[in-house]
């Protein structure tokens with residue numbers, strides 16, 4: 001674990017509102033926390049350097065250190081078990097679809113009381129399906145089938161305690177009863193299967209919860225009989241099996257964290273650490289692709305040993321935003337015994353009282369999608385640079401202990417479809433380097449977006465800041481007071497509500513400056529009953545780090561079809577004129593001026609810029625047009641009358657046309673040649689009602705703003721746009 005780190009309960013707050021800080025410090029003595037405002041978080045010595053406004057005089061506090069643990073791994077916990085007998089016959093049966101062959105037990109269901117050594121557990125392990133029964137004062141009695149289950153196939157497994165025959169049985173079969181295998185062993189008189197303990201599904205309680213199961217689990221049941229044919233037991237609430245004590249039907253409440261028992265005692269439970277719901281179950285036929293249409297075909301939950309939701313750390317202190325603190329990007333700086341960390345948060349303007357006519361939307365949904373993205377990119381060159389530049393020292397490559405991002409896979413190979421911000425997020429830190437960038441700083445997201453903040457400060461342009469979550473909550477009304485709304489470098493992840501907010505702002509005459517690439521791309525889901533979490537299903541198409549399984553394209557959290565917004569009828573070109581077209585390594589090229597630069601509608605954008613080549617410099621990949629590129633395309637919704645002022649060029653063979661465009665190696669959805677699609681289009685769109693969009697079509701644009709002491713053609717273009725948009729509003 002990192003010696004000193006933490007997270008906040010919320011990402012933004014207005015003056016008068018409080019943010020709670022949850023800190024883990026392994027230091028012996030106290031740690032110090034103090035306020036600072038972030039202007040520029042790029043430690044590259046070739047650039048302007050890190051700029052932080054120290055505000056320790058506004059807030060500084062000392063707190064005793066305490067380490068707070070973070071336990072990964074999902075399971076369901078059923079505490080209300082008083083109705084369950086602790087003696088007599090018992091059958092435990094479940095359907096499982098294992099996904100990870102591990103050299104340890106993976107517990108599917110258990111009721112275990114470690115202090116007394118009593119209990120039962122049904123698990124998968126190197127010896128096959130294992131049944132364990134507690135024997136107080138001795139090692140548990142364990143019995144395995146001796147045959148491991150085939151990964152990614154459904155099986156029914158069981159454990160039977162038969163006190164009349166004095167045997168313990170364990171078995172497995174395919175769902176149709178084939179491949180049946182059962183073993184039995186005498187039950188010693190000292191065995192104590194009954195335990196006054198909670199039931200766990202997907203793990204075993206032994207002090208902490210361990211032995212996490214990796215895979216899908218469906219219809220776990222407890223029966224007060226010693227069943228002779230457990231493979232034939234079916235969970236049907238209308239025709240309950242004989243002796244049913246509890247049967248959890250995971251097809252109920254798929255959009256929440258509760259698990260529902262359809263048995264006689266109603267032993268409902270709660271999911272911990274957010275396993276994946278809305279996944280195909282043992283009954284899935286392919287007849288329906290949406291869990292809402294055939295819930296019993298989606299009666300499984302996929303558990304992972306590395307799932308994480310809310311770290312659940314106790315609050316160390318709270319910070320109340322002072323009434324006079326300007327809107328902006330802030331950090332709480334932590335320091336103790338040579339260790340330090342900076343926890344970012346956002347101060348909004350006072351509610352209903354904008355402090356500027358320019359608004360920056362921090363792409364916090366995107367930051368969250370990438371939270372703790374382990375890329376395997378920390379080679380020697382990267383580490384040397386981090387040390388030499390004094391960059392953020394920790395990297396998710398070294399810290400699986402804080403959970404992964406939606407760009408990673410779980411240890412069992414399945415994609416990570418949830419990301420929580422209620423945990424330390426190492427990628428969400430000032431001075432965090434994503435790549436070793438031979439020609440620049442190699443920053444993305446939170447840190448990369450400070451290139452824009454720094455430029456605004458040097459230009460003397462005041463700005464307010466809000467987050468995606470603020471936009472989600474308040475919609476277009478939050479944007480309406482502003483003459484200009486600025487995105488960051490990569491506003492990629494959106495809900496319908498955040499898209500609606502942008503669209504509503506533009507429809508009301510607003511002016512949006514889209515300063516990134518690959519924006520407005522993925523659809524995400526959120527839910528009020530699953531706080532701090534976004535869900536993404538990497539369905540069908542797009543540049544994907546993993547692919548959602550067939551039949552699992554609908555979000556659990558809101559029931560909507562996931563994947564690209566383009567495949568949900570809202571391609572980014574409709575909203576902002578340009579949309580994702582090409583991607584390559586973190587390298588950048590330049591734009592070449594196009595005839596649109598002289599179009600009377602847009603010529604003012606190029607005022608003072610005579611160059612044919614624009615942005616062949618910068619701190620992100622060495623140029624203004626690189627890495628992820630968007631193009632204008634009327635067939636995908638770029639509004640009529642859009643003007644392309646400049647297009648980028650000069651990409652090597654490592655750049656590729658995005659897969660959702662390709663029909664074959666030579667043809668594309670919209671008819672342009674694939675090679676032609678390797679470009680960013682700097683585009684200006686005027687909308688009916690006075691609204692307008694200026695889009696740069698490149699993720700690396702803002703890295704070029706500071707070149708030559710902020711005096712360059714990229715900076716000039718952005719300045720022209722902001723000056724005009726502000727003047728027109730006035």
Ligand SMILES: [Fe+2]
Nearest residue numbers: 490492518628
């Ligand atoms: Fe992205």
